[in-house]
Amino acid sequence: MKEISIPFKQIGTIQTPYYSNAPYQPVDTAEDNFSIAINREYVDGLSDLWKFNYAYVLFYAHKAQGRAEMVVAPPWAKGKKVGLFSSRSPSRPNPIGLSVVRIKDVKENIIFISGIDVFNGTPLLDIKPYIKDLDNKSDANYGWLDELDNKEHLTLHIKGIPHEH
Amino acid sequence: MKEISIPFKQIGTIQTPYYSNAPYQPVDTAEDNFSIAINREYVDGLSDLWKFNYAYVLFYAHKAQGRAEMVVAPPWAKGKKVGLFSSRSPSRPNPIGLSVVRIKDVKENIIFISGIDVFNGTPLLDIKPYIKDLDNKSDANYGWLDELDNKEHLTLHIKGIPHEH
Numbered sequence A, B: 001m002k003e004i005s006i007p008f009k010q011i012g013t014i015q016t017p018y019y020s021n022a023p024y025q026p027v028d029t030a031e032d033n034f035s036i037a038i039n040r041e042y043v044d045g046l047s048d049l050w051k052f053n054y055a056y057v058l059f060y061a062h063k064a065q066g067r068a069e070m071v072v073a074p075p076w077a078k079g080k081k082v083g084l085f086s087s088r089s090p091s092r093p094n095p096i097g098l099s100v101v102r103i104k105d106v107k108e109n110i111i112f113i114s115g116i117d118v119f120n121g122t123p124l125l126d127i128k129p130y131i132k133d134l135d136n137k138s139d140a141n142y143g144w145l146d147e148l149d150n151k152e153h154l155t156l157h158i159k160g161i162p163h164e165h
Helices: A040-046 A143-147 A151-159 B040-046 B143-147 B151-159
Strands: A005-009 A012-015 A035-038 A054-060 A096-107 A110-113 A122-129 B005-009 B012-015 B035-038 B054-060 B096-107 B110-113 B122-129
Touching (some): A035 A040, A035 A122, A054 A110, A054 B096, A096 B054, A122 B096, A143 A151, B035 B040, B035 B122, B054 B110
Antiparallel strands (some): A005 B005, A012 A035, A012 A122, A035 A110, A054 A096, A054 A122, A096 A110, B012 B035, B035 B110, B054 B096, B096 B110
């Protein structure tokens, strides 16, 4: 198959307190220092977004370097190796990141959100509403995570619950 | 802000029975004719994916034409106008589509999935596992959809439940 190149563009910037290290998944923190600044030309597109409890944030994982490996060993998985598309690793053929965030407030071109697992300055690609019946899958499961010995500990990381190691 | 161009590539193709019309949201159909063919070089990345009940499919909405409008009138919303980023319209600054699909089976480079609301031949950008604690938000809501008179009817469309008009 001929490889086609699809040009995407930065439409805003994600602001977080993570400058050199970021958690592997969103941390639900009481801190009010997570926000998204959308470029001014798109500000009218934010209308009504505050009415949703959650939204998807699609971003360019710009710090993911090098060639994507098809088999990865996710953090905390104690060396277990899984297929890349069974993981949320940022090093992918297309480094598009996806996080579900809580919408706290929207003021002009700024969206105030719950914690998100990205570096400060991460380029924003898209925002979509998380709609209850469409996106909330009550029979979702843990996939290969169920096979880990330390699943309960891992779940704390997934949920972003602070804990001692 | 200087506009940067981020090149993405097609990593596979989504196969559906929709050639000229597609539903606005996934339809949960018993038909077995929805699948994703991933390019051969990425087949090792599909390992363990079958262990998940659901996955996110990110695709290039290649039929979305023209300039994205910041205020849109979604189908079935009876003329209500909302901000683009409060909608799932495919015409966006970055036409990246996102659907949650059920994983039925994975055989070699083919993923058999539940219904997805895209045209046959849609370029695949990424697949990510939908992980229970991370992506299942039990307190998600309907946002502006709650304001519609015909919300119950609309919910049938959102859920993809066949019904008479």
